[in-house]
Amino acid sequence: MQKLKDGSGMLNSFLGSRGDYHSAQVVMVGAPMDFTVSFRPGSRMGPGIIREMSKVLETYSPYLKGDIEDIPLFDHGDLELSFGNAKKSLEVIYSAAREIFGDEKFPVFLGGEHLISLPIIKAAFEKYGKELVVFHFDAHADLRQNYMGEDLSHATVIRRCMDFIEGKNIYQFGIRSGSEEEFVLAERKTNFYPYKVLGPLERVLETIGQRPIYITLDIDVVDPAYAPGTGTPEPGGCTSTEILHAVHLLGRRSIIGMDIVEVMGYGDPAGITGVLAAKILREALIAISLGSKEGER
Amino acid sequence: MQKLKDGSGMLNSFLGSRGDYHSAQVVMVGAPMDFTVSFRPGSRMGPGIIREMSKVLETYSPYLKGDIEDIPLFDHGDLELSFGNAKKSLEVIYSAAREIFGDEKFPVFLGGEHLISLPIIKAAFEKYGKELVVFHFDAHADLRQNYMGEDLSHATVIRRCMDFIEGKNIYQFGIRSGSEEEFVLAERKTNFYPYKVLGPLERVLETIGQRPIYITLDIDVVDPAYAPGTGTPEPGGCTSTEILHAVHLLGRRSIIGMDIVEVMGYGDPAGITGVLAAKILREALIAISLGSKEGER
Amino acid sequence: MQKLKDGSGMLNSFLGSRGDYHSAQVVMVGAPMDFTVSFRPGSRMGPGIIREMSKVLETYSPYLKGDIEDIPLFDHGDLELSFGNAKKSLEVIYSAAREIFGDEKFPVFLGGEHLISLPIIKAAFEKYGKELVVFHFDAHADLRQNYMGEDLSHATVIRRCMDFIEGKNIYQFGIRSGSEEEFVLAERKTNFYPYKVLGPLERVLETIGQRPIYITLDIDVVDPAYAPGTGTPEPGGCTSTEILHAVHLLGRRSIIGMDIVEVMGYGDPAGITGVLAAKILREALIAISLGSKEGER
Amino acid sequence: MQKLKDGSGMLNSFLGSRGDYHSAQVVMVGAPMDFTVSFRPGSRMGPGIIREMSKVLETYSPYLKGDIEDIPLFDHGDLELSFGNAKKSLEVIYSAAREIFGDEKFPVFLGGEHLISLPIIKAAFEKYGKELVVFHFDAHADLRQNYMGEDLSHATVIRRCMDFIEGKNIYQFGIRSGSEEEFVLAERKTNFYPYKVLGPLERVLETIGQRPIYITLDIDVVDPAYAPGTGTPEPGGCTSTEILHAVHLLGRRSIIGMDIVEVMGYGDPAGITGVLAAKILREALIAISLGSKEGER
């Protein structure tokens, strides 16, 4: 019988992973920030519910015939952020992202609100430069210049990225909400594929080659029926089967990091949003891992 | 900085509208009645959750390239009804509907149970006469002669309408529940399109011309996955994308009023039924407004 | 006015049925067991929520033009099980299943966890022998040799059936989760149709002839959007419309018993999982009843 | 092993009672009415949650050293009421109450809203005449002449009783909410003991002798901390220990019937209101039964 002195008990890490930072290829970090959301907070507990609900999943993907246990993964837990201070919190996230990229590892960030993607994409841009491409899956354009007087907001995050990344290197999928200005801007400046996810993604992947791609996935790109536990649910999105299929396609190209954001940590009915986010992550990580192995050959 | 003395704070009106009755073209009224429901009450708080959840939506519709802020809309708030007295409550609703129709405005009623539609349709019939057409979107036929001994019930509402409107002027979409008698009656007397919404609606719109149409939409026409917060959920309905597309089609014809009913004000998981109802309303109002402008040209 | 002395009030039986055991053709039994589940318990209250939510449904199926009131059905209520003693509880279920099969009646068991199907299938096998075919609808393969050290577990139930039924007499539909070993085993030994339900079912029904078929349906074969109230939700499943259509097809063949398992009795958002299970049961029983009448002719 | 053919399974009756009407001394009836409530409905499911939560209790009272299984009790289940028609529903309740009183049995009604007490008290008055005393435990005076235009309302129920019972035969305990008019009326006309329950009750019991007493207990007399699941929670009430002690005192006098009302069937956090109501009922019935036996001696 197992001895207590020989180690710790059941962990709250993602899919029970027990890796450490140094040997890991993939580093997972929670960013429990939800200060700038306009409607209902709670995504600060998002990393928690994703980890908790990941327990209902197997580590093996029958779709891909791969197992996440074959990927050296370290779940670091959540960062300690300054509650209510968006600017400082973004600096902490930036520092973590820089460290992971600097150590040639693959970062996976769990939101938290969408604003957390800004410093990560910044760190990615500093590493990969103008080659970097961002894939943005979301119900909302997030292209406002400011929102309720704030430059830094969950509703401005992609616009802020355009301060350093050219719009044409940003691909937006599934967008179905925004102001008129945002839609005009998106149509002019970004690669904009509103309403749909799967078809446009397939076409884009044909042309994107092996440029480095960062994935930022707001769970509300999926319809609220499938992902009710989110801050600003927007009816009319894709199904769980569609988003999983989209994620499978990503294995074909060169993904260098990803985040999944806006999962609410409470008020998620029966945890179905948490488990969907966990399955998206499992499938994405296995697809990317298998894809890159294929690339090695 | 804004002064308190200059006006009121954040409002609980639909999409933050601040219009007044006199200048409004569209008048929205809540009818917080749920006395005759057979299973679980709670739709009396339906108007409240629709308004509350409308805050997560933009006023702009990218689907239609129109903005609800361009429509003169007044949200009157809820009517004061006699709790437990269905008959008196229906009179109050009738009076409100007559006033709105009489002032040549477009009424939007938020239920409440489905029975609230009866006095509104009566008022519409008094104004538009035999030309009037009713579009009924619902999971249930609502064609019982009486229900548990009552003539006036959420399960008899369309039958009661047939006391003054000819069945052939009633179009029923998406019905998938009822007694054998109701289905026999529907097949004989109304324009009956069970199970489906979008295909039949497109065909009907081809033939309906510019007759005045009243829309009564029971949220349970949508599958419980997309609209769980309702009194009598019935699996096997349409998706959120389908109902939104159906609503877009309505802009092509002459709609003269509408209601949305049976949204439950509590027990709505993560508010997704409320936000779907709010989005249906936004899209419907913009579609109808743009459609009528086109007609003006 | 009804007298109290003349009978009991409103019942908590399935769809209000008032039959008795002796005259019944269909006997419904609740098996409130959830001891071996690995993630979240609560399916012990599954029979309760299925009965409770069945009240929102009509007894008439417009899809099939049949009424469950025309089927002699007795809802026995729940069995008394030994809490925490899986082995003894399975014996009680086995005894009940044997009694029903022995009396030439059609058993319907309401779970509870999936392990309850094992003794029922055993009793069915004892009656029907090697002709018996099992249709297994599920998100999970349930083919582990043991799970967390236990032979008898919700994750081993189909493997335990293979101790007495040949794998080729087991048809698995909709499976999308399991270990690598389970998927390898399934592909070799059972009739295995992963991910999909409707297409494979139609093809199988073509070839199965009039062999006796037992149905075991884990509600998590349906996507969590449609059936969130379940112990181990697995995104990527079928819709409510698909599962209802699948059930309609069953009327064509010779079904000899069925169970529906893993509906959670609390934490079911707005009861939508309970009502879906109830509707599946209503449709299945009417389809099977009409099918067998057709066979008589 | 128990045979299915020998009887029904686990029951949803109060504390698992299996009596029948004819041999019962106590007849329990659910009155699932909540049409006239002003704030939140849901007490129609009150009888259900009281029965469901009664399962956590023992049948034995250590306080009183008595067992409810020694009392011939029949739980009839719920009455079928006309949803939305308060008047007709009250007639059904009246008929049931008359039948029970007429058969010399002790009625226990489970609400539902408080208005259900009116026809029961009427039937009690017809049997016991001017000797009848009513004990009213409540947070609210319920003495309005009408409420929102209605004579029959949960807020007028005691006033309606004063149409046939003299105010001085009504004892009100624990009242802490009402209009100024209600408090003035109560102070003039009823035996009015606001805010407190236990002290005044003890004093009243000293003086009341063996007059027949009917108990109507609105669960909101207890503080919302102890009974949150109620339609109009009013902070500042008594504790669970106090109300149980009050109930124990009742055994000393001649109680002829009782009801417990305004328990909400959903939205009751962790079911604690339901279990409190069930324990109050168990203690009251045992206390009254032991008291009357003592009287026999």
Place this chain on the structure above:
Amino acid sequence: MQKLKDGSGMLNSFLGSRGDYHSAQVVMVGAPMDFTVSFRPGSRMGPGIIREMSKVLETYSPYLKGDIEDIPLFDHGDLELSFGNAKKSLEVIYSAAREIFGDEKFPVFLGGEHLISLPIIKAAFEKYGKELVVFHFDAHADLRQNYMGEDLSHATVIRRCMDFIEGKNIYQFGIRSGSEEEFVLAERKTNFYPYKVLGPLERVLETIGQRPIYITLDIDVVDPAYAPGTGTPEPGGCTSTEILHAVHLLGRRSIIGMDIVEVMGYGDPAGITGVLAAKILREALIAISLGSKEGER
């Protein structure tokens, strides 16, 4: 029958009040801020649930024999704050507080997190100077120099007040949580009455004379049984009866403004925290109003 054109429908204001700013003596303002909380956010919806639950209360206080309708009260609704920007949000609140004090009105702020009290107390200090006394009811000392690196935090608010108010003018009641440093500081610098509320308050009121008192009441001073819907529940607090009695005592002295903070807008079981906050406010405002009238005489 009431005409729509004659006014608006049922309001979401506190206790249905319909006043306007200019004629009001009491101005109520919501401050929907919850950015700096460390555990669970949601108090931004606090003002909403207080208003919503106030509907279950009468306007009349039988305790005090006064009616809130006799107080000229204007509920302005919520301020528009910069989400995620604590500093700017505090400026908006400060401006509102200054305006109300400047117009010689009595401010009532509904939180939101406790940090909102800082700018209000600042504005009060600017008006009343060194005479000003602050009564602080809370489970937590809120005396940290900084919290998680932030000066401005819900855990530092009283310490920040001590930057301009002398500690001896701050009276702390009911405190039962804090760091060792905070307790040492409190014992040295403020008038510190840990654990208890009622006894110390009575003694303090004896000595305080007619100095101007500002009340800041964190709802978690009450035990979580009575006020579960709060961000950092701390067992061992007072009861609802005690806090209401404390509030009644305040009428004897010269209160110049108040706030009630840390009520969570969702996750409040059955709304009991909201209704307690609303009743505290009703009783406080009536007590203060009656007290000041007495003073006038």
Place this chain on the structure above:
Amino acid sequence: MQKLKDGSGMLNSFLGSRGDYHSAQVVMVGAPMDFTVSFRPGSRMGPGIIREMSKVLETYSPYLKGDIEDIPLFDHGDLELSFGNAKKSLEVIYSAAREIFGDEKFPVFLGGEHLISLPIIKAAFEKYGKELVVFHFDAHADLRQNYMGEDLSHATVIRRCMDFIEGKNIYQFGIRSGSEEEFVLAERKTNFYPYKVLGPLERVLETIGQRPIYITLDIDVVDPAYAPGTGTPEPGGCTSTEILHAVHLLGRRSIIGMDIVEVMGYGDPAGITGVLAAKILREALIAISLGSKEGER
């Protein structure tokens, strides 16, 4: 700024403790077992919610002027138990308890259902022999010989302890539910203090001397208002203030281990049961630690 490579992020351990087994004096272990409960399961997630809610607490106790950070505490996390196999699970718990006692450490077990206490008390008895005293705080006597046919059940746990510990060494506090047989047995065989906690405890502590005491505390000893999140809530219990005071008293005597059981991991309204359990643990551990230090002097 902190480096990811230097350690893990925010932990889910009790009060954020970061100790290790070897240097710890107190070892905390979760026992996530809820198989034998008769009503509602969910206590398997009890350890999780206690840890989660412990985050709202300070590490410092102002009552005792001690800090839990001064106690070498290791939170091992949860044991891996065989789901559905009570016997094997109890062996795992026994093994863990033996290890901790064997290493001269102080065990704290987090339930889980009450049956988990049996193997721990067995291990304690093996170490301390007939000197051992058990303090049992509970609403239920837990003295059944068997329950629903099972010897090992949450309702038999103290009876099973009496198989090896003499009844007079078991002190039962606060019991208010059980069968007649249990109450008769308790009165004859154990030191039985029904209904009350604080008074009897004070008297017992006077006489108990420095015998080794094991504490088993079922959270339902507290009233459901204060601890609603439990499997079998029983109205009429003590308050949070009383149980905290009781715990403070324990510091005076020689406590050698403890458990807290029957906290439900979901359905705990606003987490108030979890936070109460966490505070009881913090206070108990500090009281015991300070008490034993005093003893050293």
